Each structure stands twice: as C-alpha cells, then as structure tokens.
Amino acid sequence: MSQISKAILDIQDIQAIKPDFDSIKILKRELCEKTQTIVFGKDWNTLKVLSTNNFPEELNQIIWKLEETWLFTEISYTSTEWFQEAIKWYDDYEKMLQTQKDEHDAQKQASWEWAIWMIKKIYEKRDTMEPWDFIMETVRLAFQTWASDLHLQPQDNWVLFRIRVDWVMQEILRFTHADFKKYLQKLKFIAWTKMNIDYVPQDGRFSFESTNRDWENKKVDARVSFMPGVLSESTVIRFLDSTKWISTFEKIWFTGKTYEILKRNLEKNTWIIIFTWPTWSGKTTTLYTILNYLNDGKNKIITLEDPIEYELRGIQQSQINYNKWYTYAKWLKAILRHDPDTILVWETRDLETADIAINAALTWHKVFTTLHTNSAIESIPRLVNMWLQWYMLAPSLNLIVAQRLVRGICPNCSTKRDANFAEKSEIEDAIKKINDANPKMNLKFDWKIPQAIWCDQCNGSGYKWRIAILETFEITEDIKNLIIEWKVGIELYSKARENGYLTLREDGIINILEWKTTLDEIRRVI
Numbered sequence: 001m002s003q004i005s006k007a008i009l010d011i012q013d014i015q016a017i018k019p020d021f022d023s024i025k026i027l028k029r030e031l032c033e034k035t036q037t038i039v040f041g042k043d044w045n046t047l048k049v050l051s052t053n054n055f056p057e058e059l060n061q062i063i064w065k066l067e068e069t070w071l072f073t074e075i076s077y078t079s080t081e082w083f084q085e086a087i088k089w090y091d092d093y094e095k096m097l098q099t100q101k102d103e104h105d106a107q108k109q110a111s112w113e114w115a116i117w118m119i120k121k122i123y124e125k126r127d128t129m130e131p132w133d134f135i136m137e138t139v140r141l142a143f144q145t146w147a148s149d150l151h152l153q154p155q156d157n158w159v160l161f162r163i164r165v166d167w168v169m170q171e172i173l174r175f176t177h178a179d180f181k182k183y184l185q186k187l188k189f190i191a192w193t194k195m196n197i198d199y200v201p202q203d204g205r206f207s208f209e210s211t212n213r214d215w216e217n218k219k220v221d222a223r224v225s226f227m228p229g230v231l232s233e234s235t236v237i238r239f240l241d242s243t244k245w246i247s248t249f250e251k252i253w254f255t256g257k258t259y260e261i262l263k264r265n266l267e268k269n270t271w272i273i274i275f276t277w278p279t280w281s282g283k284t285t286t287l288y289t290i291l292n293y294l295n296d297g298k299n300k301i302i303t304l305e306d307p308i309e310y311e312l313r314g315i316q317q318s319q320i321n322y323n324k325w326y327t328y329a330k331w332l333k334a335i336l337r338h339d340p341d342t343i344l345v346w347e348t349r350d351l352e353t354a355d356i357a358i359n360a361a362l363t364w365h366k367v368f369t370t371l372h373t374n375s376a377i378e379s380i381p382r383l384v385n386m387w388l389q390w391y392m393l394a395p396s397l398n399l400i401v402a403q404r405l406v407r408g409i410c411p412n413c414s415t416k417r418d419a420n421f422a423e424k425s426e427i428e429d430a431i432k433k434i435n436d437a438n439p440k441m442n443l444k445f446d447w448k449i450p451q452a453i454w455c456d457q458c459n460g461s462g463y464k465w466r467i468a469i470l471e472t473f474e475i476t477e478d479i480k481n482l483i484i485e486w487k488v489g490i491e492l493y494s495k496a497r498e499n500g501y502l503t504l505r506e507d508g509i510i511n512i513l514e515w516k517t518t519l520d521e522i523r524r525v526i
Helices: 011-016 029-035 056-067 080-109 112-124 131-144 177-190 256-266 283-294 328-336 351-362 379-385 390-396 421-437 477-484 490-498 504-513 519-525
Strands: 002-006 037-043 046-051 072-077 149-154 159-165 168-175 202-211 217-227 234-240 271-276 301-305 316-319 342-345 366-371 397-409 415-418 448-451 463-474
Touching: 011 080, 029 037, 029 056, 029 080, 037 056, 037 080, 046 056, 046 080, 056 072, 112 131, 112 168, 131 149, 131 177, 131 202, 131 234, 149 177, 159 177, 168 177, 177 202, 177 217, 177 234, 256 271, 256 283, 256 397, 256 463, 271 283, 271 351, 283 301, 283 342, 283 366, 283 397, 301 328, 328 342, 328 351, 342 351, 351 366, 351 390, 366 379, 379 390, 379 397, 390 397, 390 477, 397 504, 397 519, 421 490, 421 504, 421 519, 463 504, 463 519, 477 490, 504 519
Parallel strands: 002 072, 046 072, 271 366, 271 397, 301 316, 301 342, 342 366
Antiparallel strands: 037 046, 149 159, 149 234, 159 168, 202 217, 217 234, 397 463, 415 448
C-alpha cells in the first residue's frame, strides 16, 4: 500500500536528502529517467519514492512491483525541473561504486606495510561491515603481508591480532572480547569445526583467493587451530601457498656443496635420508620440492603425512588418523604392499615406525623421514637409543640433513660495518674450523660484516625473505663401520669432521661471509 508523504518537494528539500544507495540501485537509471521515478530511501519496511507523476501508469506499475515484495511505499512528488537534481544521485552512486572498486583493487595488490595499513583502515570501519566480510578481508590482507601465519591471542582486556613474517611476530591490532567472539564464530563456521564446542582443541581448513608474492591471483589454503584458554579460544591460521612451498632446489636453499651432496644421494637407488629440524624450519618446502623433483612419472611415490598440506599430482598421499588407529606403523605396513619406489614417512616417532622404514630402505626402496634433533649428527645416537638393530641401521642410512631458517638481509638497504673484537674472534674461530675441515674452501675475512638497516622494501625490519642454514651429514663407509661398532660419540664426530662435515653455526658463518644474513640473526636462531 502506497501513501503520499508530501505533495511537492522543492529543490532545497531534494538537496537536503541523503539518498540510500542500496535503495537507489532498485531501479535502473534508464527506467528512472524514462518514468521520472526514483527510489531514494528505506525506513524499516517502507520504500521512499520520488516522482513527477508525469507518467502515472508507469508509476503505478513500479509501485505494484515494489509492493509485490511485501514492502510499503511512501511517495513524494516534485517538478520535472527539480527531478533532474535527484537524477544526480545516480552519479554519486556510480562514484561510490568506483571508489569501492579502487579500494578493492588496492587491497588486492597491497603487500608488506601497505597491506598492514589496509588492515588497520578496515579495522576502523569494522562496525559498518558484516563480521564475515571483515574477518575474511583481514585474513586475506594478512596473507598479503607475506606472513606465514596469523594469531588471534586472548589477553586480559583484549585479543591480540598478530602475524608472523619471516618468523618474527608483529602485533597489528587489538580486539575487544565481544568483537572477537563474533569473528571466532565465523572462523569456526568456514573452517568446518563445531561452533558450540569451546572446551577441546579443534582443527579445520578453508580456502580463499589472494595475490601471492608474484602478483598472481591464487587459491590459498588456510589451516586453522582453535585451542581453549582461560578467557577464550586462541586461534592460529597457517597459510599454505603451494606456489611458495613447491619449487626447485636452486630457488629454495640448496646451493654449492649442500646441493651437490643432496643431488648425488638422490640419484642412488636405495637408502633412507633423514631430515632433522624443529617446528617451522622449512621441512614442507624441502620435502615437497624433493618429491616434485623425483616425480618424473617413472616411479611410484607414496607419502604418509600428518596432515597432508598440499596435493601433489601423480603422487599417492595418505594421512594419519589416530582417532581410527591409523598410525604411522600401521599405514607403513600397508604402503609396502602397494609396491612403491619412493616412500615419505613424515615423522619417525617410535621403534616400530623406524624399524619398518629401515627395512623398506634395505629392500630396494627410497625412504625419506624426519626426526626432531638439534643437529644432523645427533640423529645417530637418537636412533640407537630407540633400540634399532645397529647392523640394520648402518647399511640403510645414506644422508642426514639438519635445517634451520634465518631471515635474509635486505639487499636494498644492507650495509657493511666493522666487526667488534668479540665478533672478530667468533668469526675467525669458525673460519679456522671450516678451513681445517674443508681446505679447498679457503675462506677469507676482511673484518667487515653485514649490517641490517631498514627501508620500505623490507617493511622497516632490515631483513627480507628467509634462507636456510644447512648441515649435511653423509654416511660414508667408515661412518657405517663406527655405527656397527656402536661408536656414536666423539669418534663419530671426529670421523665426520675428517670427511668435511660442517655444523649449522659454521654454515651460518659462510652465509654471513656471502652477504646473505647477519651475525645477529645467526645468534638468534642457532
């Protein structure tokens, strides 16, 4: 039912109106100009309509169509001349759409500090946005800061919004607990977890589209973990960008001696290669790159992962499920019945898993697995302490690689500085040990070391991207003999040094001399 609110609106009345753009778009501009009728506002369930009434039949049809949607209409009238002022509302509406498009395009291309600035700008107008739109836009922009993960961490009076860029945490925002509760429910919904459960940990996943580091629009997988706390649930979102993780050896961190050692051992037919590292040391990048390298279509590759982070075409991937008793040991037995050439066991945790993996390596299979130890050489006593049979362990092992990630120095703003006395002593001592173990390297030190400054390209940190510090321990025949003789202490280390073995710290010193990172960063990580 329509009603007339006022017989005539003059030019001042029209100019004083602030039109509702959601109402403006109900009628297309062509129809508005043809019928001299425009919808300019909404009050609860009543649409406000302005018309000249020069086309009463068409006006009645429009009103009938609007009221078909169970909305009332309130009609005001004006002259043909003054109606032209109302037509300008469409120009304002189009300008608003263009502004929104420009902002959206800017957000899609934002990175580093520009993406952080965008997050803060959106945060300021969060009350005008739907919780769904707000949290998804901030998640997408957080990824565009080149962060590896996003943390929502409850505190006494607020919830911290933090990102980890190149392994360093940065606080961006602070939410109230009331706001966070709204966003938490949306995250649980899109991650396919139970929204009414807040007393046990939950894990979920979702996907979104964003711009990666190469300015390409890509699908990004996000792994979400909810953990109950005293005040609320702590939430961590880990970004999984396959374009970032799966690459070539040259593009990640295997160069020079480490690349030669790895490639030589990958060409052998049977062995077990062990990678050892703490959490967030780049194991996903290294292992998926190796599998991608070996995946030539001529070999059958089966993986046993916890969880599967990326789907690799041409590779058979399996996922652990402890709730259904699908453990590493049980799945590994099943995998061997499928006649694989290469096997990836994501983690060796117990004697049974280690024993099956070693037996697979001894029966003409290539096996990869991981351990959590502080160095490559410490993997041997760790495996021995699992009570593995030494006469099976020695012939199965081929290579052990320890890995840590450090921030690479920004190539745009880094500079040189003179090393102080303590730094000179530390570096010179490491160089002496490196040259003793590998005389051909003949490293030199000019008493100058890299110094991180800051610039816009590195977000004011002095560092950009991350590089790997590697420790490669090749299991030669004399090393195998020591393992058989249970000499896994100082004798093992001495023999490894004779064969050119370098520690993580020494590889870090080499990276400092090659101007890839700083001494402060090596000290922080190793």
